[in-house]
Amino acid sequence: MTLNVTITFLPSGRSATVRAGTTVLEAARRAGVPIRTRCDGKAACLMCKVTAPNSSSGLSPLNDNERHKLAGLDRSGTRLACQARVFGRTVVEVPEDPLRAAVRKQMMRQAEEDELW
Numbered sequence: 001m002t003l004n005v006t007i008t009f010l011p012s013g014r015s016a017t018v019r020a021g022t023t024v025l026e027a028a029r030r031a032g033v034p035i036r037t038r039c040d041g042k043a044a045c046l047m048c049k050v051t052a053p054n055s056s057s058g059l060s061p062l063n064d065n066e067r068h069k070l071a072g073l074d075r076s077g078t079r080l081a082c083q084a085r086v087f088g089r090t091v092v093e094v095p096e097d098p099l100r101a102a103v104r105k106q107m108m109r110q111a112e113e114d115e116l117w
């Protein structure tokens with residue numbers, strides 16, 4: 001019997017029901033949630049960082065690869081989407097793409113300037 005679990009991605013609120021043991025990265029792809037990668041899941045690029053707000057989430061514990069890569073970061077709840085696996089109902093937060101954030105910030109600045117005229 002295969003156990004299926006549901007993972008929800010914030011801030012979009014999209015979710016996916018996947019087989020237990022699926023990586024967060026693969027679940028995100030199934031949910032249509034973009035997570036940046038450059039190493040294609042080999043724990044090398046560190047671009048796939050997500051946050052699991054609840055430490056008692058349904059994610060696998062840190063594996064050696066992930067623990068080693070995240071050692072320099074002092075952010076609790078940070079996980080690598082390509083390494084963390086889903087074993088129970090969980091919620092993870094995906095950071096905004098830096099390019100998209102820069103564009104949004106510039107557009108807000110432009111809108112504020114337009115209001116002055």
Ligand code: FES
Nearest residue numbers: 041043045046082
């Ligand atoms: S995809 Fe590169 S570290 Fe996770």
